[in-house]
Amino acid sequence: MMTYTNQYTTVTREALLAHVQSKMSTKRFKHVLGVEKTAIALAEKYGSSEEAASIAALIHDYAKELPMSEMKSVIETAGLNPEMLNFGSEICHGPVATELAKKDFGITSEDILNAIRYHTVGAVQMSLLEKIIFVADFIEPGRSFPGVDTARAIANQDLDEAVLFEMKHTLTYLISIEARIYPETILAYNAWVTKGKKN
Numbered sequence: 001m002m003t004y005t006n007q008y009t010t011v012t013r014e015a016l017l018a019h020v021q022s023k024m025s026t027k028r029f030k031h032v033l034g035v036e037k038t039a040i041a042l043a044e045k046y047g048s049s050e051e052a053a054s055i056a057a058l059i060h061d062y063a064k065e066l067p068m069s070e071m072k073s074v075i076e077t078a079g080l081n082p083e084m085l086n087f088g089s090e091i092c093h094g095p096v097a098t099e100l101a102k103k104d105f106g107i108t109s110e111d112i113l114n115a116i117r118y119h120t121v122g123a124v125q126m127s128l129l130e131k132i133i134f135v136a137d138f139i140e141p142g143r144s145f146p147g148v149d150t151a152r153a154i155a156n157q158d159l160d161e162a163v164l165f166e167m168k169h170t171l172t173y174l175i176s177i178e179a180r181i182y183p184e185t186i187l188a189y190n191a192w193v194t195k196g197k198k199n
């Protein structure tokens, strides 16, 4: 498997894996490995750093099983928008993992940090790496929702189309269960539904 060059993180891939595994259930760790595999394949296909894709993928759900009290403390210490606390761990875990990535793994690459930060919600402007992590999280081999095969096929053809497909799918789902929508999710959707192909 991949050996890191120390360009992006102060730890080895093995140390990173062990750390990540210690923070989550076996099921979620399997998901993380699936996201890594998919992200590396997308990075190879679309010409992004496979090492950066691996690191961002391995860290993306690092905070997902953190208690809300700890998330709150990270958000307050880092001065992040406290509004996200009203939307629960689903919205908080990306930004919180970004802060932990700096502290625990010495990550300074803004691209990797943003890929982790925006992996759930997406963003109005997204770099290639951000798109890769956003899409890999949605289509990794362990995913089995209706529409995942379509999403995989689109991701293999056009990454921007895959981002828009995922945003539409997620928003439709959230509306179907009458969930509140985090405002940034709507902002991202509005941007991508009009300029997705050109982004």
Ligand SMILES: [Fe+2]
Pocket (backbone or CB within 6 Å): 060, 061, 064, 093, 094, 119, 120
């Ligand atoms: Fe996540």
Ligand SMILES: [Fe+2]
Pocket (backbone or CB within 6 Å): 031, 035, 060, 061, 137
């Ligand atoms: Fe995930």
